[in-house]
Amino acid sequence: MSDKISDIDYREVTEYSLDPLIIHTDYKIIYINQAAEEFFKTEKEEVIGGSPLDIFKETSKGAIRKRIQSAYGHPAEVIEETIYRADGTTVEVELYCHPIVVENKKAIQTYIRDITDRKEIEKKQKEMIKQINELSATVVPILNEIAVLPLVGKFDEEKAQLLLEIVPVKVQKQDISYLIIDFSGIYTLDSVVIDNLFRINSVLSLLGVRPIITGLRPELSMAATNLHTDLSSIPTMATVKDALSYLGVNLKVQ
Incomplete structure (x- = not known):
């Protein structure tokens, strides 16, 4: 961010967001909020530095890689995907990502929404x-x-x-x-x-x-x-x- 104050404000907003979100750059996770920890059943320390591609099925990783790369230029469309939690269970989600700047470096912020109940109704x-x-x-x-x-x-x-x-x-x-x-x-x-x-x-x-x-x-x-x-x-x-x-x-x- 542009300075320390705005960075603190930004972290407070994201940390207490009800939607799980992940921030990553160069295919490395640099931050997840509390909702994401609970959603993925993991701790921040266990995922920071890992690849955001690791939560996806092998068959989806190619398309997701391209999607992430294009999102550095403009927000990507909302998509539905199956992703993995830390315990190996899968869940149906909606994904939305857009570019941000963290410490003068381009990054991607990805929002995750659990759509399991909606899918079951459908x-x-x-x-x-x-x-x-x-x-x-x-x-x-x-x-x-x-x-x-x-x-x-x-x-x-x-x-x-x-x-x-x-x-x-x-x-x-x-x-x-x-x-x-x-x-x-x-x-x-x-x-x-x-x-x-x-x-x-x-x-x-x-x-x-x-x-x-x-x-x-x-x-x-x-x-x-x-x-x-x-x-x-x-x-x-x-x-x-x-x-x-x-x-x-x-x-x-x-």
């Missing part, structure tokens, strides 16, 4: 969404070798891709020969999703399963045509009942 949300999506890919058996796949709700690319992965497996397990894919519960689709959904037909055909499309609204038909999706080889009916009749199944209302 993981649970993804698992819940996956479960919901898998439910929406339910293949409903009607009769021997005949089943219905009712598509319901809003479809995004991820959901369409999940269908492409799950449905072929399910029809094989259930020994399905005819799968009625009902679009009547879908109102809007973008071009990428439409492309993925209609790819299911090709996959099913390769498995020896004959798809039948029902409930395809005019706007969806137009979108498929604009994508040059050829539906001429796939039987298309207005309703599931029509498809069952086409397959020789007569439903009698009691």
